Amino acid sequence: MSKILVIYYSRGGNTKKMAESIVEGVKKEGEEAVIKAVSEVNVDELLKYDALVIGSPTYYGSMAAEIKRLLDDSVKFHGKLDGKIGAAFASSANIGGGNETTILDILNAMLIHGMIIQGDPQGDHYGPVAIGAPDARATKECLRLGQRVAKLVKKLSI
Numbered sequence: 356m357s358k359i360l361v362i363y364y365s366r367g368g369n370t371k372k373m374a375e376s377i378v379e380g381v382k383k384e385g386e387e388a389v390i391k392a393v394s395e396v397n398v399d400e401l402l403k404y405d406a407l408v409i410g411s412p413t414y415y416g417s418m419a420a421e422i423k424r425l426l427d428d429s430v431k432f433h434g435k436l437d438g439k440i441g442a443a444f445a446s447s448a449n450i451g452g453g454n455e456t457t458i459l460d461i462l463n464a465m466l467i468h469g470m471i472i473q474g475d476p477q478g479d480h481y482g483p484v485a486i487g488a489p490d491a492r493a494t495k496e497c498l499r500l501g502q503r504v505a506k507l508v509k510k511l512s513i
């Protein structure tokens with residue numbers, strides 16, 4: 356069984372709710388998911404997982420400093436995350452609040468590591484987004500991302 360780590364930073368609880376829905380989606384596909392606040396993640400752990408899904412609230416159009424710090428610290432593993440699955444999600448206070456730029460910043464770091472990014476031809480293409488608390492649409496997108504990441508991990512581990 357593959358292991359998927361869902362990492363999030365959440366000050367108000369919205370991004371955490373999204374992370375929980377992603378984990379639910381992973382488990383629906385029969386894969387193991389571990390959910391951790393970024394403060395609980397040791398950068399060395401990243402090597403132990405087949406997939407990393409990272410979520411952040413949007414601050415000034417980008418990820419929270421706590422998420423950026425983890426990604427900056429991951430530089431010591433440059434090349435060692437190559438071939439792992441990566442995905443991202445974000446929340447913001449309003450439409451046009453920077454969700455896509457936040458997700459793309461996280462995905463850029465994953466791409467530099469050589470990770471395989473799970474996008475979506477339907478719905479939220481870059482990754483799930485929520486405006487404030489995740490509504491039914493955002494929750495559905497999070498469940499879908501969890502399932503899609505789990506399916507991709509299974510395909511690549513054959």
